[in-house]
Amino acid sequence: MERPEPGTVIVTATGDGRYTQKVTTATHELLVDEPVQVGGADAGPNPYELLLASLGSCTAITLRMYADRKQIPLRKATIRLRHDRIHARDCEKCETESGMLSRITREIELEGDLDDEQRAKLMLIADKCPVHRTLSAEIAIETHETAR
Template sequence: MSAHILEVAARSQWTSGVQTVNRIRDFAPFVMDEPAALGGQNEGPNPLEFLVASLNGCKGVMIPLIAREMDFKFTELSFASEGVIDVRGLMGQEGISTHFQSLDFQVTIRTEESDERLKALEDAVSARCPIYNLLREAKVALRTHWRRA
């Protein structure tokens, strides 16, 4: 395998209802479940909530990585994401997407850098963030907002 290829993997076991126990590398197992309103026991976040958290985490990797490349200084960084899903698609209604219809993503950053440098960081992160690009290429309506702390 090429040194430029990264493989990622997870192992999951269905337990009951709509719940799975998931294992990634050597980390503690974690539960994915649905709220009671969707047939679950509400014992863990659902897969789409993990995806929204993955977007936050991916930006939390890419922003510092690219900022370092740009010699861009910041002292605080936080994220908030919120997606909208039409559950009729999940329940099998034809013509309704089963994934996010839209997703709002907010970055709050404390920096003394110029607006131009901040915009350059935002553009580079959008171009290189794998989870963001996965969602964008799935044609999810992404609304991204960067603001200063």
């Protein structure tokens, strides 16, 4: 299997299951699949779980980097995430006014001998993680077919 250059991801069917995909990066491989109840083999997390994992891990890493740099006694951050769909009219902060939209709920548990000011600052920093910024911004996805 071809290894992509850093920053590129290759996704290809494994042939082992109806929806099972192998994700290959420059240095890692993992499986992605759908649950059995929708016809998958449950050989790995589903695409939305990976999306949540990206946001959660980026949040935790950003908090760790900031705490280390500012010498804040953060022992551990645990991030719990959930994705669902809501009616746009039920979203106070959203530009979309009709139809359905995606909502990600993120809960952050901070452990350590932190004062109120440090906790507040860490919660602000959580929204500055690069994946959060990417998901919150307009995204242009360009799709091209490559030659065989």
